[in-house]
Amino acid sequence: MSGDQVDMLRRLLFAQRGGLPNRTSTPGLRRRNMSIFGYTVTATKRSPQPKAPLRERYPNGHVFARSFGYGLMAYISMHIFFDHFFTWRATWGPSMLPTLNASGTTVIISKYYRRGRGIEVGDMVSFKHPVQSEINAIKRVIGMPGDFVLRDTPDQGDGTMIQVPTGHCWLVGDNLPASRDSRIYGPVPLALIKGKVIALWNNWLEFPKSVQPAFQDVQDVQDKG
Structure with missing residues (x-):
């Protein structure tokens, strides 16, 4: 050896x-x-030792995974809710005085009415500005397809009446002297409507107030008179 x-x-x-x-x-x-x-x-x-379960090897892993899953589900739910049902935005500008404050009013918008579905004369709507597409504005509907509306401000112009074309609506601000609306850029396509204003929120300490069409407001005044 x-x-x-x-x-x-x-x-x-x-x-x-x-x-x-x-x-x-x-x-x-x-x-x-x-x-x-x-x-x-x-x-x-x-002998090879059996591995401990993941929960024992990573005691905080299941907590993180569960929290991440709940957070992801909440994000998806909120995205669906605000993309398809409701949203809100703060108002700015004097065009809708006295209905909406120049600032400080939050409006709740129902997206059920987007693209003009179910919209009627007197409704306040949120829409994409037909000229400045990056702006979303709020005006009141005073004419639907087939309606005849006054083209200019009352007591101004020659009193010409025009008919709202198919697939369009006529939008005007409540504060006529301070509003740039269909009197300037003409009928607005219904496809640009983002939704209908259904409630106002002027104070975070109060519940939102529902909105009713302008013609209903007039009817209420007549009934009280």
């Missing part, structure tokens, strides 16, 4: 005679007897 083989046998014998601690009682260790050059050698091998 070569010197290397002798040295290996010595180390194996040393292990067999107690040089290595007895680990048969240690969990996860397996013993196996092998015969090498006539000598019996006991070899040990550690």
Whole structure:
């Protein structure tokens, strides 16, 4: 035998005679007897330990995953709600005085009425400005397709009446002297209507107030008179 083989046998014998601690009682260790050059050698091998469940290995992982899932569901729900049902916006400008304040009034808009669905004369609507497309404005409907409306401000112009074309509406601000509306840019396509104003919110400490069409307001005044 070569010197290397002798040295290996010595180390194996040393292990067999107690040089290595007895680990048969240690969990996860397996013993196996092998015969090498006539000598019996006991070899040990550690069994693979089963991995702990993910919840034990990452105690905070399931909390994060659950929170992320709830947050994602809330985001999707809010996106669907505001994209298809309702939204709100703050008003600015004097064109709808005294119905809407120049600033500080929040209007609640129902998107059920977008593209002119269910819109009637007297409704306040939110729409994309036909000239400045980056602006969303709020005006009142005073003419629907087929209606005849006064083209100019009352007591001004020549009193010309025009008929609202198909697929359009005539929008005017309540504060005529301060409003730029259909009297300037003409009939507005119904496709530009974003929704109908259904409630006003002037104070965050109060409940929103529902909005009724202008012709209903007139009827209420006549009934009281």
